[in-house]
Amino acid sequence: MVLVLAAFFLLPVLLVAVRDDKTIPSKPLIEPLPDFDWKSTPPMKLRPFKPTYNITMAIQCSTPSDLIVMDSNYLPRVTARRQLIAQHPSSVLGTCTTRKSSGDAAVRELYTYLLGTYLPTRYPAMFELVQLQAPGPSASGNYHQNMNLQNVTSMLFRNKVTGLESPIYPLPSSLGPDEMLRIVGETVEDDMFLLLRDRDTDDSSDGMGSGGGGGEHRAVAFVCCNPAGFDPAEKLGKRLVDIHGPVPAYEKIGPSMERYFGRLEVGKVVKRVNWTVQTHSRTYTPRGHLVHVGETAEEETSINVEEARVRVELQSLTRLPQTKAALFSFKTYMYPLAEMKAEGLGPQLADAIEGLKAGNAPGMWVYKGGVRWGRVACDMAGTLRNVVVVGGSYVGLPRFAITSGHEHKAFIPFTSLFSNTPIGPPRHQVARARAVSLQPHTLTLDREWQGTKTIPFDYLIVATGTRLAAPGTMPGDDKPPSVRYLQGHQARVRSARSVAIVGGGAVGVQMACDLKEAYPSKTVTLVHSRDRLLPAYHEALSNLVRARFRELGVQLVTGSRVVVPPGGFQDIDDSDNGNGQASTTLHLQDGRTLSAEMVIQATGQTPNNQFLLGLSSADNTGMEPSSAVVVNARNGFVHVRPTMQFADARYPHLFAVGDIADSGAHKAARPGMAQAAVAARNVASLIRGEEPGEKVAVAPAGIHLTLGLTRNVIFRNPNTAAGETEPFINLKDDGREDMGIDGVWVRRGVVVTSPQDYHL
Ligand SMILES: Cc1cc2nc3c(=O)[nH]c(=O)nc-3n(C[C@H](O)[C@H](O)[C@H](O)COP(=O)(O)OP(=O)(O)OC[C@H]3O[C@@H](n4cnc5c(N)ncnc54)[C@H](O)[C@@H]3O)c2cc1C
Known part of the structure; x- marks a missing residue:
């Protein structure tokens, strides 16, 4: 029979597992988070910058519950870790061979504590224990001694996120320490080092030169997929002081660090954070991250803001109860530099980068790589904010596709756009x-x-x-071909004896009125799918336009949609042969047809x-x-x-x-x-x-609509929220054929001294 065993049942085990002789907890030390949803939990935002970098221990008390922190990065991170372990097994994990038995026991304790107790207790929605039960004698074992394993034949740890299972009881003899470290490394995001005091090991006189009269902590096992500038394998077997050998000014904290490790009690958890900057987003960086004494480093001249990261390690330290191994672990957070800037922390970060040189460990500037990326990172993180506006236009000149002589004025250079701003152009770029x-x-x-x-x-x-649709949008991005395009359109309009406009919105209405007024002899027909023109507005506008159409002689066909061929009605020759053009037949969905020598599509905006x-x-x-x-x-x-x-x-x-x-x-x-x-x-x-x-x-919606070359109307829907029932209508006859385009040039800051300037 397979039982899914909620980890709560194991709480008594937990109490013992993290209990120290002196500190007997009165309540469970690991608080379960039964509703924890890793997918919706954003990674912590750690912002540990200070204007001056001083090397200190700067530790803060934490709790056993918070030993491992989960968030939405969990699955991608552990997936990446699995690949890293497969690619670099000898670099990212290992157990001390000269002290095999001690390292072995510490790894086994870590494995059984994390998988058998901590994870299923703390995060039951992510991890569970699956128990296979059968009648039989109770099992016993060092780390299982507190579990009630009567009738249990075996127990598995199941990772509900990855679907992977790992044995908890019995531990197969084939499951060596490196294999346990691999499983731990693929189960949590945290990198881990186990350290034992020399006097706690079974072999403290191995000639490794502890030199401290015993009692110093030495790395006996590790799984580390996110090394920041060191090869984790090289740390194995080393004392704390040797592990930190390359760290500038470590001597300032080394003795107190060793003392702190020595005094660390079982069941106590402390944390600290460490930060640096890197110009890429990779977390596995055993080399090329730090700059060691004697190494030369070239200063980088540019930095990719999407790639650059502020790298923060949330470090934890605790002691396992049975082997008394110190567990040093850290979770790596990678924050895009751009994210810091967007949060307004750019100046703070820039100060902190500069501050690497300023404190009690000025060598940190070189060591952390500031010598390489410091200047560009500071520039980038600095005070000025980059604000980008995408798009800079004011469309709406369909008239220039009909009447000639002004088309070159429709394209206004952006060169003087910011000439009138108080700050001036140096900080504005187009x-x-x-x-x-x-x-x-x-x-x-x-x-x-x-x-x-x-x-x-x-x-x-x-x-x-x-x-x-054409001619509302130019086929190219440059002015000369766009001017030629409009001129070609004007020529087609001139030569066509009949023009059909498809769509009765503002564009269609304006073009129909312009066309009929400029070319009274042409047949101009507007086809609109509904009965009401300009349907976004009060029907008074539709009525007004209908009246204007009647006055001008624009034919109106309403109530059915035109069947637009794939690719639209754009396949008309650009040339003006002076003899009119071949007719196109338009089919309406209700079966009606009409023909025109030119069809202009004005069917909405994409x-x-x-x-x-x-x-x-x-x-x-x-x-x-x-x-x-x-x-x-x-x-x-x-x-x-x-x-x-x-x-x-x-x-x-x-x-x-x-x-x-x-x-x-x-x-x-x-x-x-x-x-x-x-x-x-x-x-x-x-x-x-x-x-x-x-x-x-x-x-309320409003529009300034041309109704021919000079007639126009300012129309606004009634403000029903304010109790209005009638629209605002201001009919005018003050328009100009060139639509006052010269004034737009002035407003765009372009100084025009001769008509030639409009061709710029
Ligand atoms: C024919 C017509 C007549 C109109 N008449 C009036 C009127 O009389 N009164 C009125 O108030 N409103 C009128 N309008 C509506 C008015 O023109 C628009 O509401 C207004 O232009 C919208 O401005 P916008 O800046 O949002 O977009 P747009 O004016 O459309 O400008 C967008 C700009 O962004 C650029 N762009 C697009 N994609 C990209 C990209 N990927 N990268 C870089 N640049 C890009 C485009 O090239 C364009 O220059 C009319 C519209 C039309 C089409």
């Missing part, structure tokens, strides 16, 4: 490139900018808007979200992919909070504004600008370390 991928703290471009395709940032605002779709895969929290959380799967827009931050709580430093934001506001310039202002103020708050308090209030 990168002319397409963003292809967003990671939590870097943006990847489609081309090099300032020698790199990767831009690190602290805060990023997505303002990539939407794209339209969000420019492609570069966001990789965001989830960069997440290292072990959580499920979350692009669906970043981007609203129903419409492709970015989920945002009223602060314009991404709704996805993992990215409080990412914002979206304008058309790309799923804000509940209508897609227009005015709400976009209000959102941009809110996002900017919230970024400033975050930089100051404050809460982002500004929120956007969604106002």
Whole structure:
């Protein structure tokens, strides 16, 4: 019969297992966490930087319960450890051979304590003991002496996360100490060293030169997959002082460290933290991490902010009750440097890096590798924050695809964008490139900018808007071909005797009015799927547009969708043959057809979200992919909070504004600008370390709509929350054929001294 034995039943064992002669605990020393969910537990955020680095023991009391800390990194970390152990078995684990029996017993005690008691007790949702029961004599054994093993034929430790099982009772004779260390190493994330006092070993005169008259601690076994700059195997058999031989100024704490080890009581757990910086994300770094005396180190000139890590070890020390071995263990945390910056800790970290030279162990600067990465890491962690805005435009000039002579003014250089800002251009840069991928703290471009395709940032605002069917979106990124493209479109319009516009939103309506007013002799037909035009607005706008269509002679076909061929209606020749063009037949879903020599598609906007779709895969929290959380799967827009931050709580430093934001506001310039202002103020708050308090209030939808070359209307839906029932309508006749584009150039800071400047 197989029984799954809840580890609670073993608590009496535990009480004895960690009991010391002097300290008899009155309650269980290991507090079970029955509801602990490792997947949803983020790794601890340890931020141990101080402006001056002084070498001290700096230990803090902990509890036996907290000996091992679990979090969402568990599975990827233990999986990686399994691979490391397979690749480097002789480097990452070992038991002292000259003191075999002592090392052996300590490893066995560690193994049975962790797997047989601690883990199933503390984390029963992750680990359990499985007991095979049968009638028979009770078993006995050194470390099982306190278990009630009557009728138990065997017991297994089962790791519910990895599915792996390991024997607990009886321990097979084939299960040697290295095999036990392997199992421990693959079961917990912590690296472990067992140390015995020379007088506790069975052979204290092995000629290893303890020199301390006995009683010094010596490493007798280890499993260490995350060595930070040392080969763990080289530490085996060494005394504490020799283990720390390369550490600068260790002599300042060495004697007290040895005394502390000597006084360490069974059942007591203490912790301390240690930190450094590295320019990559690997945890197995036996070499090339520290700089030892006599080694030369080249200063690095650049640092990849996504790769660079602040590496923190949470170190624990305790003593096992039976062999009296000291257990020194540590869990390695890797925090992206960019994460520190995003938390506003950049300056603190920069001070701490500089402070490595400043304390009672100035050699730490070289030893920890500061000599290599210190300057670039300080620069990067320093005070200035990098804020990136992706997208910088204000679309909405379909007229220039119809009327000629102004198309070159539609493309305004970004060269003077920041010339009017108070701080001036040196701190503002414009990168002319397409963003292809967003990671939590870097943006990847489609081309090099300032020698790199990767831009690190602290805060990023997505303002990539939407794209339209031609001619609303240019086929290329450069001005001359785009101007030529618009001119070609104008020519096609000129030569076509009939034009059908598909879609009765703002773009379709404006183009239809422009076309019919500029070319009264052409047949202009607008086809719209519903009866009401501009359906996001009060029906008064639809009625107003219908009246204007009648006045201009625009034909309106409503109530059925056009069947758009795959690839759209874009396969029309660019040339103007002056004799009109071949007709295209449009099929409506209700069976109606109509023909036109030119078809213009104005059927909505597609969000420019492609570069966001990789965001989830960069997440290292072990959580499920979350692009669906970043981007609203129903419409492709970015989920945002009223602060314009991404709704996805993992990215409080990412914002979206304008058309790309799923804000509940209508897609227009005015709400976009209000959102941009809110996002900017919230970024400033975050930089100051404050809460982002500004929120956007969604106002009733409004639009400034052209109804021909000069007619236009300012229309706003009624504010029903304020009790309004009628829309605001302001019909005007003050428009200009060039739409006042010269003024936009001025607002963009471009000084135009001659008409030629518009061709820049
Ligand atoms: C034809 C038309 C007429 C309009 N008329 C009006 C009007 O009269 N009044 C009004 O208020 N609103 C109008 N609008 C709406 C208004 O133009 C938009 O609401 C506004 O432009 C949205 O601004 P945005 O910055 O969010 O996005 P956009 O203006 O779309 O700008 C986005 C920018 O991001 C860039 N981009 C996209 N992807 C990337 C990437 N991966 N990497 C780098 N850059 C990228 C794009 O090239 C573009 O330059 C109109 C829109 C259209 C299409």
